[in-house]
Every structure is written in C-alpha cells, then in structure tokens.
Amino acid sequence: MPYSKTHKSQTKDRILRSATELFCRHGFDKVSIGQIMEVARMTHGAFYTHFESKEALFNASFLESFKRSRVARLAKAPFSIKHLTALVTDYLNLRALRDRGAPGPEALLFNEIGSDRPRIKKLYEEAYERMKKMLETRITALGRLKKLPYAADRETVAEKARGIIAAMVGAVAVARSISQEREQHLILQAAQKQILGILGVNETEFDPAVRKGSAMRLEHA
Incomplete structure (x- = not known):
C-alpha cells in the first residue's frame, strides 16, 4: 500500500x-x-x-527555521520603536540560539561562517538581504511617523540597517564563543545599547516594559 x-x-x-x-x-x-x-x-x-x-536539505532546514522563528513573527508586528527593538532583543537572546528544539536561522548559519560552498554563501546573501529589507521597511515607516530624530532618506535608512545587522551578528557571534554567561549577557546588552543609539533612541526613554522583558530573557538565557 x-x-x-x-x-x-x-x-x-x-x-x-x-x-x-x-x-x-x-x-x-x-x-x-x-x-x-x-x-x-x-x-x-x-x-x-x-x-x-x-545541500538541498540544508537549504530547506534554513527556510523552515526562518518560518518558525519568533523573529519572522516579530517582523509582521506594528511599526514602532518598541517592536523593532523587540525584534533585535529576540535576535540577541542566547537562549534562542541554544534551543535545539526550534533554533532560528542564525543558529544554522553561524556554524558556516567563511564557508566556500556556493549554495551556503548564497543563503548568507539571501538572509542578509531579507533582514536588511525588513529593517529598512520598518525604519522608513518610523521616520514617516516622526518617531525618529533624523530624516529617514534612502541612504540614511540603508546605513542604519547595515549598522544594526553588523551589531546583531557580531554580538551573537562573539557571545557564543565565550563560556562565561555574565560576559555573554554584557556583550548582548552592549549591542542592544549600540542599536538603540543607531536608531537614535535614548535608552532612558525606551519602553520600561520591553527593557524588563529583555533583562529577564538575558538572565535566563
């Protein structure tokens, strides 16, 4: 049968x-x-x-993990500083990287940094472009809503998006290579402050509820 x-x-x-x-x-x-x-x-x-x-299986694993990830769901959230920073905070959460039950796409790609395989390098480019476009869309919308302290022209928006991605990926890559949990948390917290600065958001003015949630996630990572 x-x-x-x-x-x-x-x-x-x-x-x-x-x-x-x-x-x-x-x-x-x-x-x-x-x-x-x-x-x-x-x-x-x-x-x-x-x-x-x-390689076809690796590609399918990457795409499936992206669909299931919280980052993908946050990308559809309302246009606000709160939700944009929640997306960044979730990405910087080491617990998500350690969760073997439902790892995010970055957990797959971090092991392949520097790979010479054409298909995997293409996945990197696709993942980068997807994240960059998502950030640019949200930053542009926030600029039009007058929620950013600068003109959100195309060049500025692209520069901000690149800076955020570099801060996110760099912080997680370094944090994952360090065994001391306190230092991991400090690296991630420093990256979040840097990203708030890129967005032009004063940390003291940021939503306290989101800060508290971020701290809790990092404490239990």
Missing part, C-alpha cells in the same frame, strides 16, 4: 528536524546523511525520496 500524503509530510518533517539539530551542533561539513537519518530513525535510502542532496 502506498504511503499517504500525511505520512510523507511527517517523514519529511522528521528529517528536517533531525538535520536542523545536527547542523546547529556540528555544522554542515561534519554531518553526514547517514547521521541525519539515524537521528530521524529512518533508513538511509529514504532520504532521497524527499531531498536530492545534503
């Missing part, structure tokens, strides 16, 4: 979840198809029913 569509969808999801877990822990090059299928508790041959290659 042929497998139902539901069964095929469930087995594909099992492979995706197993692959994402292993890619986050070990990186693309150190994970084999056999290891992925062993974690998924499926035969090696079943892999090619759903994916044509390991």
Whole structure:
C-alpha cells in the first residue's frame, strides 16, 4: 500500500528536524546523511525520496527555521520603536540560539561562517538581504511617523540597517564563543545599547516594559 500524503509530510518533517539539530551542533561539513537519518530513525535510502542532496536539505532546514522563528513573527508586528527593538532583543537572546528544539536561522548559519560552498554563501546573501529589507521597511515607516530624530532618506535608512545587522551578528557571534554567561549577557546588552543609539533612541526613554522583558530573557538565557 502506498504511503499517504500525511505520512510523507511527517517523514519529511522528521528529517528536517533531525538535520536542523545536527547542523546547529556540528555544522554542515561534519554531518553526514547517514547521521541525519539515524537521528530521524529512518533508513538511509529514504532520504532521497524527499531531498536530492545534503545541500538541498540544508537549504530547506534554513527556510523552515526562518518560518518558525519568533523573529519572522516579530517582523509582521506594528511599526514602532518598541517592536523593532523587540525584534533585535529576540535576535540577541542566547537562549534562542541554544534551543535545539526550534533554533532560528542564525543558529544554522553561524556554524558556516567563511564557508566556500556556493549554495551556503548564497543563503548568507539571501538572509542578509531579507533582514536588511525588513529593517529598512520598518525604519522608513518610523521616520514617516516622526518617531525618529533624523530624516529617514534612502541612504540614511540603508546605513542604519547595515549598522544594526553588523551589531546583531557580531554580538551573537562573539557571545557564543565565550563560556562565561555574565560576559555573554554584557556583550548582548552592549549591542542592544549600540542599536538603540543607531536608531537614535535614548535608552532612558525606551519602553520600561520591553527593557524588563529583555533583562529577564538575558538572565535566563
């Protein structure tokens, strides 16, 4: 009897979840198809029913993790400094990077920094452009709503978006390489202050509820 569509969808999801877990822990090059299928508790041959290659699976894992991530949901939130900074705060949350059950796309890509594989480099470019466009859209909207202390022209908006991305990625990359939790938290907090400065937002004027929520997340990261 042929497998139902539901069964095929469930087995594909099992492979995706197993692959994402292993890619986050070990990186693309150190994970084999056999290891992925062993974690998924499926035969090696079943892999090619759903994916044509390991790179195709990595691509699918990245896209699926982005869809499921809180960052993607926050990107659809109302246009306000509060929500934009909540997006940044969530990205800077180390707990999300350690959560093997539902890691974000950055958890997959950080292990592949410097990769020479064309497909993975393309994923980096796509992820960068997606994040940059999302930030530019929100910064432009905030400028039109007179919520920023500067003119949100195209060049300024692009510069702010680049600065925010550089601060976010750099902070998480450094924090992940340090074992001392207190220092990790201080790095992330410093990055958040830097990003508020890029946005032109005074930290003392920022929403206290969001600051409190951020502190709680960092304390329990």
